[in-house]
Amino acid sequence: MNPFTESVVEEAALAWLAGLGIGVQNGPAIAVCEPSAERTDPNYRDVVLESRLRGALDRLNPDLSPEALDDACRKLTLAAAPSPIERNRASHRMLVDGVPIEYSRPDGSVAGGLARVLDFDDPENNDWLAVNQFTVAEGQHVRRPDVVLFVNGLPLAVIELKNPADENATIWSAFQQLQTYQAQIPALFAYNVVLVVSDGMQARIGTLGAGREWFKPWRTIAGRDIAAAFQPELQVLLEGMFDKRRFLDLIRYFIVFEDMGDSHVAKKMAGYHQFHAVNVAVEETLRAAQGHVLMDQAAEPGADYDAPRKPGGDPGDRRVGVVWHTQGSGKSLTMAFYAGRVILHPAMANPTVVVLTDRNDLDDQLFATFARCRELLRQPPAQAADRGDLRAKLSVAAGGVVFTTIQKFFPEERGTATRSCRTAATSS
Numbered sequence: 001m002n003p004f005t006e007s008v009v010e011e012a013a014l015a016w017l018a019g020l021g022i023g024v025q026n027g028p029a030i031a032v033c034e035p036s037a038e039r040t041d042p043n044y045r046d047v048v049l050e051s052r053l054r055g056a057l058d059r060l061n062p063d064l065s066p067e068a069l070d071d072a073c074r075k076l077t078l079a080a081a082p083s084p085i086e087r088n089r090a091s092h093r094m095l096v097d098g099v100p101i102e103y104s105r106p107d108g109s110v111a112g113g114l115a116r117v118l119d120f121d122d123p124e125n126n127d128w129l130a131v132n133q134f135t136v137a138e139g140q141h142v143r144r145p146d147v148v149l150f151v152n153g154l155p156l157a158v159i160e161l162k163n164p165a166d167e168n169a170t171i172w173s174a175f176q177q178l179q180t181y182q183a184q185i186p187a188l189f190a191y192n193v194v195l196v197v198s199d200g201m202q203a204r205i206g207t208l209g210a211g212r213e214w215f216k217p218w219r220t221i222a223g224r225d226i227a228a229a230f231q232p233e234l235q236v237l238l239e240g241m242f243d244k245r246r247f248l249d250l251i252r253y254f255i256v257f258e259d260m261g262d263s264h265v266a267k268k269m270a271g272y273h274q275f276h277a278v279n280v281a282v283e284e285t286l287r288a289a290q291g292h293v294l295m296d297q298a299a300e301p302g303a304d305y306d307a308p309r310k311p312g313g314d315p316g317d318r319r320v321g322v323v324w325h326t327q328g329s330g331k332s333l334t335m336a337f338y339a340g341r342v343i344l345h346p347a348m349a350n351p352t353v354v355v356l357t358d359r360n361d362l363d364d365q366l367f368a369t370f371a372r373c374r375e376l377l378r379q380p381p382a383q384a385a386d387r388g389d390l391r392a393k394l395s396v397a398a399g400g401v402v403f404t405t406i407q408k409f410f411p412e413e414r415g416t417a418t419r420s421c422r423t424a425a426t427s428s
Helices: 005-017 050-060 066-078 084-097 169-183 233-241 246-254 272-289 295-298 331-344 360-372 388-394 416-427
Strands: 022-027 099-104 110-115 127-134 134-137 142-144 147-151 153-163 194-197 203-206 257-261 264-269 353-357 401-405
Touching: 005 022, 005 127, 005 147, 005 153, 022 142, 022 272, 066 084, 066 099, 066 110, 084 153, 084 264, 142 169, 147 264, 153 169, 169 194, 169 203, 194 233, 194 246, 203 233, 233 246, 246 257, 246 264, 246 331, 257 360, 272 331, 331 353, 331 360, 360 401, 388 401, 401 416
Parallel strands: 022 127, 153 194, 353 401
Antiparallel strands: 099 110, 127 147, 134 142, 147 153, 194 203, 257 264
């Protein structure tokens, strides 16, 4: 009998997650009436570990009243939406920005605020738990995903595994199983960030609603080197993506919901090359801008500023560098992810981002991508119509994402022939 079974793969996955400092529990052990019970519904219809969620809300929002935290908990767990992807989108917004709540001031007036759900600054201040064989019932269906990762009591990742010794159970059998779960127990996926499938040999990561062509490998752990061929793909994916800091960064900066028209929403996440390229580019941006916009902010107590690792140049030289792409590598989204990270970084003091191209069709294409990613950018981008419009859009003190072509920067007094030659030189 072949000892390499699905349970062996499951145990290996749990061990790799435990190695990252993530707690591990067996699903049946936390059911109602068990000594370690954490679930409250004997019929398995609860998908949130509410005691962990409430504990995290209390810990992360010490200034909010119990009533305000009750309100936040209700909004997180009872949110409604016209479709699973829209529910997921709304939940993701609350994960990143916080839960909108109202509370009473001592004088009796009502104020609004946000209740934090995740601590993005200190990964260890969150509650991490991986549960195997987590039974979920919804409608007439009862399903048992292999591994569910909870952060602060919310199920943020689902991992489905297959037996590598069974030639009929491939990685795509696990993918198809996840499609069944999404259709039959959609409540489990309201908060989902990522989905993982593996047969113990191969491993792929994707998002809610994505087709199999968008489930991709994760080929590096720390981002500096591609993993050796002898390392199991599942180990590389789990250690590379579920490292606590990297997973929180993925949630905060590298998930986008694109409005594709006709009420269709596509959820997308960065591939490993985009994730690490953007992070290095941001490090280099901070280094290159030192002394120009960073010094005062970086010196402030509590400022979110880390000295870049292995700087590529002198501090403050204003030379960030180049990200090299191949065709089909997702250049437009990489640029959007980079812009979103730079815009949110407090050390950059609300920068103005100018996206410069040398062709109108490319300008339109990139603008359309950024416009669909406006939630990631925290603002809608703008497209300059002509030189005067460009001057007006760049006259603001700070902020904004502006698209333009390089031709609009040429001096107006120059002749058409000169401008044409320069355009040709730029294009080449």
